[in-house]
Amino acid sequence: MDSYGGFASLYDELMNDFDYEEWAKYIEEIYKRYNLKPKDILEMACGTGNLSYYLAKKRYNLVCFDLSQEMLTKAYEKLGRFNNVKILNQNMINFNINKKFDSVISICDSMNYITTDEELANCFKNVYNHLKPNGIFIFDINSYYKLKNIIGNNTFIEDREDIFYTWQNYYDNNKDICEFYLTFFEENKEGLYSRFDEVHIERAYKEDFICEKLLDVGFTKIDFYNAFTFNKKSDSDERVNFIAIK
Numbered sequence: 001m002d003s004y005g006g007f008a009s010l011y012d013e014l015m016n017d018f019d020y021e022e023w024a025k026y027i028e029e030i031y032k033r034y035n036l037k038p039k040d041i042l043e044m045a046c047g048t049g050n051l052s053y054y055l056a057k058k059r060y061n062l063v064c065f066d067l068s069q070e071m072l073t074k075a076y077e078k079l080g081r082f083n084n085v086k087i088l089n090q091n092m093i094n095f096n097i098n099k100k101f102d103s104v105i106s107i108c109d110s111m112n113y114i115t116t117d118e119e120l121a122n123c124f125k126n127v128y129n130h131l132k133p134n135g136i137f138i139f140d141i142n143s144y145y146k147l148k149n150i151i152g153n154n155t156f157i158e159d160r161e162d163i164f165y166t167w168q169n170y171y172d173n174n175k176d177i178c179e180f181y182l183t184f185f186e187e188n189k190e191g192l193y194s195r196f197d198e199v200h201i202e203r204a205y206k207e208d209f210i211c212e213k214l215l216d217v218g219f220t221k222i223d224f225y226n227a228f229t230f231n232k233k234s235d236s237d238e239r240v241n242f243i244a245i246k
């Protein structure tokens with residue numbers, strides 16, 4: 001069962017409590033604090049292009065990619081009119097773009113979808129190779145605490161006006177892998193509901209492990225914060241933002 005297939009058509013509606021404009025401002029604040037003025041940005045796992053849209057409006061030269069063709073179709077609807085945006089169908093673990101960037105970014109826990117040490121190392125190596133000297137890599141993860149304790153083995157149910165969905169989770173303590181079983185019921189114009197299912201898999205990572213893997217591929221300076229802030233991450237923070245400099 002694929003992830004981000006049918007879900008792509010509901011994604012923006014279900015993410016409407018995420019403020020992507022603020023997210024873009026946070027990324028720009030990071031650039032400012034690190035005294036960088038990037039022009040060329042690569043966004044990995046851009047999804048439906050919600051962050052990309054705000055970065056495109058700020059006139060960055062943007063290349064964005066995702067693994068899901070369905071998510072990219074939605075992204076194209078938002079981004080197709082910008083001549084400073086290129087959209088590609090690539091995989092974070094083996095992408096190859098014939099260009100170097102001032103910054104590589106990936107947001108909204110997309111990195112947790114990488115589930116093996118080898119794939120994570122390949123992704124980081126690839127990011128490093130696609131950055132110019134002094135380039136900056138920014139990404140966030142769902143914290144270890146959130147995946148293990150909040151999502152954990154819990155089930156969530158959401159009843160919205162025209163979408164009802166259940167989200168059942170199973171956490172494997174040995175592998176630190178969390179499987180999300182999503183069942184959506186979407187109402188059509190006749191008031192009938194159609195059902196579809198997806199399985200998503202995220203791995204919980206400890207910060208030290210991520211830092212070690214970033215250092216291994218050559219990044220020199222690594223910081224991480226409670227996301228959307230520049231505060232030291234605490235044990236119960238749910239989203240962690242990493243910044244790595246080439």
Ligand SMILES: C[S@@+](CC[C@H](N)C(=O)[O-])C[C@H]1O[C@@H](n2cnc3c(N)ncnc32)[C@H](O)[C@@H]1O
Binds near residue numbers: 093
């Ligand atoms: C939670 S969504 C985040 C999307 C987008 N970044 C946002 O903020 O809305 C995770 C995204 O990661 C993408 N993804 C998962 N694994 C990937 C991979 N190996 N390479 C590229 N994209 C991937 C999915 O297709 C999905 O669009």
